[in-house]
Amino acid sequence: MPDPAVxxxxxxxxxxxxxxxxxxxxIGVASGELETGRASALxxxxxxxxxxxxxxxxxxxxxxxxxxxxxxxxxHLDGSxxxxxxxxxxxxxxxxxxxxxxxxHADERLSSAAAEASLAEAxxxxxxxRKAVLDAAAASLILQHFLDRHRHxxx
Numbered sequence: 757m758p759d760p761a762v763x764x765x766x767x768x769x770x771x772x773x774x775x776x777x778x779x780x781x782x783i784g785v786a787s788g789e790l791e792t793g794r795a796s797a798l799x800x801x802x803x804x805x806x807x808x809x810x811x812x813x814x815x816x817x818x819x820x821x822x823x824x825x826x827x828x829x830x831x832h833l834d835g836s837x838x839x840x841x842x843x844x845x846x847x848x849x850x851x852x853x854x855x856x857x858x859x860x861h862a863d864e865r866l867s868s869a870a871a872e873a874s875l876a877e878a879x880x881x882x883x884x885x886r887k888a889v890l891d892a893a894a895a896s897l898i899l900q901h902f903l904d905r906h907r908h909x910x911x
Contacts, residue, residue, distance in 0.1 A: 766858070767906065771823030774798070774816060775899025777864065777891050778827060778840070778847045783809060784891025786899045787820055793907050795899035797892035810854060817855055825857050828864030828898035862902040864894070 770791045777784035782802055788795035798816070803809045827848040830838040845861070852859040 768823055772820050773824050773826055773899060773903070774820055774822045775826040775862070775895045775902065776828065776847070776851075777895040777898055778844045779891060780840075780843075782891045783813075784893070784895035785813075785816060786892060786895035787822075788826075788896075788899045788903050790823070790903070790906070793903045795896045795903055797896040800891045810850070813851070814855070817857070822857060825851050825855070825859045826862050826899050826902045827851065827859060828895070829861045830864050860902065862898050862905075864898045 767790060771789070773788045773790065773795075775786040775788060775795060777786075781804075782800050784800050785798045786795050787798045801809055801812045803812055825848075827844055829844045829848075830840050848859045848861060851857070
């Protein structure tokens with residue numbers, strides 16, 4: 757998979773990005789700003805059908821008006837493809853096709869584990885509490901990683 761910062765040089769200096777942590781049951785969503793280089797958890801899409809999922813994403817895109825989208829792509833620690841890698845790339849292609857926005861891939865290795873540890877450290881001791889916000893927190897970490905790489909590539 758190409759470096760997530762490669763191809764991101766066409767991004768404007770300012771604007772909102774939406775980041776996605778794709779899952780079969782849920783899709784975590786985060787927002788981030790190119791100017792500040794900061795990402796934050798936004799929401800989790802819990803819809804089961806593709807049409808309802810994309811309708812929820814369309815509402816978010818209409819509200820946030822992003823200049824680009826970032827989709828986390830899972831890889832194993834050795835860089836080999838994960839069983840969900842192809843599905844995440846397909847999701848990224850569908851986002852681009854439906855909304856006409858640039859879509860960038862970002863390495864999401866260990867993002868869910870890091871998000872869960874961060875939530876537990878922040879005081880969310882019970883799994884049910886963490887589960888409710890885990891996917892959005894993972895999307896935030898994916899998007900933050902992308903923003904950090906983008907900023908570093910442009911300095």
